[in-house]
Amino acid sequence: MSSSPATAVLDRNGLDALVEALRAEGRTVVGPTVRDGAVVLDELTAAGQLPFGWGSEVEAGRYRLVPRADGAAFAHTAGPQSWKAFLHPQREKLWSADRAADGRVSFAAERPVRPSYAFLGVRPCDLRAIAVQDNVLTGGHYRDDGYRRRREGAFLIAAECTEPGATCFCVSMGSGPAAEAGFDLALTEIVDDAGHRFLVRVGSAAGEAVLSRVPRRVADEETASTARNAVDAARERMGRSMPPVDLRTLLGGTLEADRWDDVAARCLTCGNCTMVCPTCFCTTTEDVSDLTGDHAERWQRWDSCFDLDFSYLHGGPVRASARSRYRQWLTHKLSTWYDQFGSSGCVGCGRCITWCPVGIDITEEAAALHDELADRLRRQDAEETQR
Numbered sequence: 001m002s003s004s005p006a007t008a009v010l011d012r013n014g015l016d017a018l019v020e021a022l023r024a025e026g027r028t029v030v031g032p033t034v035r036d037g038a039v040v041l042d043e044l045t046a047a048g049q050l051p052f053g054w055g056s057e058v059e060a061g062r063y064r065l066v067p068r069a070d071g072a073a074f075a076h077t078a079g080p081q082s083w084k085a086f087l088h089p090q091r092e093k094l095w096s097a098d099r100a101a102d103g104r105v106s107f108a109a110e111r112p113v114r115p116s117y118a119f120l121g122v123r124p125c126d127l128r129a130i131a132v133q134d135n136v137l138t139g140g141h142y143r144d145d146g147y148r149r150r151r152e153g154a155f156l157i158a159a160e161c162t163e164p165g166a167t168c169f170c171v172s173m174g175s176g177p178a179a180e181a182g183f184d185l186a187l188t189e190i191v192d193d194a195g196h197r198f199l200v201r202v203g204s205a206a207g208e209a210v211l212s213r214v215p216r217r218v219a220d221e222e223t224a225s226t227a228r229n230a231v232d233a234a235r236e237r238m239g240r241s242m243p244p245v246d247l248r249t250l251l252g253g254t255l256e257a258d259r260w261d262d263v264a265a266r267c268l269t270c271g272n273c274t275m276v277c278p279t280c281f282c283t284t285t286e287d288v289s290d291l292t293g294d295h296a297e298r299w300q301r302w303d304s305c306f307d308l309d310f311s312y313l314h315g316g317p318v319r320a321s322a323r324s325r326y327r328q329w330l331t332h333k334l335s336t337w338y339d340q341f342g343s344s345g346c347v348g349c350g351r352c353i354t355w356c357p358v359g360i361d362i363t364e365e366a367a368a369l370h371d372e373l374a375d376r377l378r379r380q381d382a383e384e385t386q387r
Contacts, residue, residue, distance in 0.1 A: 007208075008216035009223055010187075010198045015047040015073075017214045018157075022118040025210075027155060030086060031120035032076065037065055039079040041086070044120065051076055058165040058239075058350070061359030070191045074121055077165030078349045082278030083119055083126055084133060087150050091301045094285070099294045112146075118155040122183070124176035125168075125349040127158055129278035131182050135341050136281050146300075155206060158183040162230040166239035167350030169363055173242065175347040177234040179203075185211060188227035199227040240350060240363045243370045247344070251335035254369045255327070263365055264323035266358050271304035273352035273360075274329065279345050282310070305329050330365060 010018065022029050029044045034051045044050070050073040057064045058077050068075055093110045100106070122130070134151060137144040161170070161177035170176030179186040184207030188199040199219060202208045243250075274280040284303040289296040303310055306325050311318035319325045337345035346362070353361045 007202045007219060008200045008211060009219050010200055010214065010216050012047075012196055014215050015050075015198060018210070019044060019047045019120070021210055021213045022120075022155065025116070025118075027116045027118040029118045029120055030083075032074075032079065034065065038063065039065070039076045041079070041081045041083065047073075050074075050121070055163065056165065058167050058354045059359075060167065060353050060361050061356055063354050071196060072163075072189055072191050074159040074187070074189045075163040077163070077168060078123060078125070078351050078354075080276055080351070080355055082276070082349070082351070083122060083130060084278055084281075086115075086117060086119075087130070087154065088133060088137065088144070088147050088281060091299055092146055094298045094300055096295065096297045098296075112149075114149040114153050116153045116155075117150065118157065120157045121159040121187075122156050123161055123349070124158060124179045125161075125170040125173075125347040126278055127156065127179055127182045128173075128175035128347045129349070130156070132279045132341070132343060132345065132347065133281060135343070136279075140341075155210070156183045156185075157207075158186040158203075160186060160188045160227075160231050162189065162234050164234050164238050165350060165354075167353040167361075168238050168348065169240035169242060169350060170348035171235055171238050171241065172244075172363070173344060173346055173348035178231050183207070188231060190223065190226050190230065192226065194222075197223065199223055240348075240353070240361070242348075242363050243367045245370055247334040247366060248338050249335075250366065250370055250373065251331045254373050255331070257369055257372050259365065259368045259372050260323045260327050262368070263326055263360060264321065266360055267322050267326050268358060269306045269308075269322050269325055270357065271306040272355050272357060273362075274304040274306060275302065276351040276355045277333075278349060278351070279333075279347065280304075284310075305332070330362065333362075334366065 019029050030041055031044045032039045032051055033042050033044065033049045034054055039051050039054065039056060052073045053068050053071045054076060055066050055068045056076045057066050095107055095109045097105055097107045137147040138151065158179035160179050164177060183203040186201040186203060190197050190199065200211060202211060282303045282305060283300050286299045286301060287296060288299065305328050308317050319328055333345040337343065
């Protein structure tokens, strides 16, 4: 946990009151809930819809819900969705055009009402992912106005991680398990002999204002210490880790590695990893018209660098092979993202590992590339010595 002071403690009733206070402000509260055998993100009308008593078991290519005896609400790992589904939706209308009887064409930009979201239960890795997408989609030369409108109204309530999964590696990427910044309120859930409660820290004036309207008690040192220890213990139980090397240099030095052929032989180029990734942002546009041809619309939708047509230029795709497409994704995520945006594009949430249908593991691939590079350098040194 960060050095931010503990502010208050909520019990189960206090969590209910928090959701009610946010809804009373006119906010759409979105949080984790159980549906169709997974923890998904959806609108909540009451805190009771949170996944109390449910956890998850994850491995490469595997996800299972499991019941928990302690009744914890935030003891699950990342599900198949991330918050980008709300801030950067899968499909969005950009504008429409209409042709009148006299042939004149009029255009109308889509100006939807800005939602007022409250995201409840944002993991620290996803807090970092939101910050990454903020940098990509609200900065630079190609701002996404739709994203900006949705993001400006969002109220973020973090849930610090105390139960990392087997595919989690946020510690390697510096994005968890503690919530350090970017939240309005941060919760740390505690279930022990002293009861079920949530330590709350304030991260903004808006967060302090909401908390002031919720029944709470002053945080005691025992609760604060228990929360710190739980998060610190989670740091030592990460299921995965990236090799402790400069990933940017590693990926830049292994563009011709044999390992790319190995992973390409397994990769289905289905794009699941990009769909579940909380930072992938690529889109394309589609123009559609009605049968008369008098009404047309332009829609933006998610796209993936694994799509064969993603790199299509006149004459064919630039990246036609599975090897080139997987290499493009991994190299961008861990290396060239720095060149564009000044940070890594990976936050260590592990979704790409869990939801890959053939269980490809990004940390395993990075380690294999490192081993191959190290072996090549050793052989080069030996050859130099023999000369």
